[in-house]
Amino acid sequence: MPRPLRVIAATFALLLVTACNSASSGGTAPSSVRGVTADSIRVGGIVSMTTASGYSKKDTDLGARARYDRANAEGGINGRRIEYLGAEDDGQDPARNLAAARRLVQQDKVFAVSPMSSVTFAGAGFLDAQKVPTVGWGTLPSFCGPAHLYGFNGCLVPTPGGTLNQTWPEGLAAVLGGARGKSVALIAGDNDAGKFGIRTFTQGFKAAGFRVAYAKAAVPATSMPSDWSAYTKEILRSGPGGRAPDAVVSVMQTPYNIGLFTALKRSGYKGVISDPTDYDPGLLAKDATKQALDGVYVLLQFQPFESDSPAMRQFKADIRKAAGGKDVPLNMHIMTGYMSADLFLSIAAKAGKDLTVESFQKAAAGYSDTGTLVGDRAEPKGQKESFGCGALVRLKNGRYEVAVPFRCYPPIPFG
Secondary structure, rough: OOOHHHHHHHHHHHHHHHHHHHOOOOOOOOOOOOEOOOOOEEEEEEEEOOOOOOOOOOHHHHHHHHHHHHHHHOEEEEEEEEEEEEEEOOOOHHHHHHHHHHHHHOOOOOEEEEEOOOOOOHHHHHHHHHHEEEEEOOOHHOOOOOOOOOEEOEEEOOOOOEEOOOOOHHHHHHHOOOOOEEEEEEEEEEOOOOOOOOHHHHHHHOOOOOOEEEEEEOOOOOOOOOOOHOOOOOOHHHHHOOOOOOOOOEEEEHHHHHHHHHHHHHHOOOOEEOOOOOOOOHHHOOOHHHHOOOEEEEEEOOOOOOOOOHHHHHHHHHHHHHHHOOOOOOOOOHHHHHHHHHEEEEEEEHOOOOHHHHHHHHHHOOEEEEEOOOEEOOOOHHOOOOOOEEEEEEEEEEEEEEEEEEEEEEOOEEE
């Protein structure tokens, strides 16, 4: 064969091999987008799995894994499998949180971070600057505003010009037969989150018609009190005429709540006690903990596990499968991981086959759906305010029961 013909033949053969290789991978060339290949999307998480107080959000990882597993079983997202690396433990330490964010992006080359659940988010600025879509529990100001950060149930920390979620005040008003003439005491840890929580919930409870008799971020955030009497005495004298308030609302984590609630009950308090963290059947294993939490109304920002909606049945089936066929105790952290993953997957699916940060952001900018486990979702609304939905459950005789059904409440302006 003359040399020119051999060159042409070799070139044709090379083109043919290239075409065949492209066809075998779905006709899509490897992506130049960080964490995205022709057949996979790499995702990692950041979660406070260990803390000084013993409080752990480790089950957030199980919830996320369960949702990603189902997505993969259903064929992935527009033909790409989710390569979930699991969650980094930040130990509730700002430095470790930032280090985890850097490691996931610079070493592991993830496309997204989901879930992110911690009381600290030092890595927020880095992730946003690196244009890393990040989905987590929007209990921190970092989830309210930055372009690439999303709360799975919206922004829960209102900003000036934003709105307040009224689920808790309205729910407790229903429990008490109305807010008119009723007083409430609010207590939180002495840190930035606690102080901001006191400010926002004071406004929310007043707007619902309550008299706020006590509102302090006074409990040391770094060392749990061994003696709660100074706090209980002040609270129990804060109501009208020096009497006890009708409700005590704690904006603290479980170990603190157990100490406070035990002290209140020993002091003879008979009013309503409420918090936003203690919906966890695992807490009932110890008698002392079960007694401390008995009768407590817990705020949920998702459908209670006791509900029987199709979405809840799917959630339970997914968790059981991810746990190796075992029935594991469900808790709010499992839901946090699951719904963080769910929001990421839903937006990524809408972004289409050509997944880039830009296409993800464009899809998020016009995203909405209804009837999820956290109610109706919408972006970019969720980067400015919560989705406004929730319920109250009560622990009674060792079991949780729905006290106020899941519903969505109109928000109020935050000022």
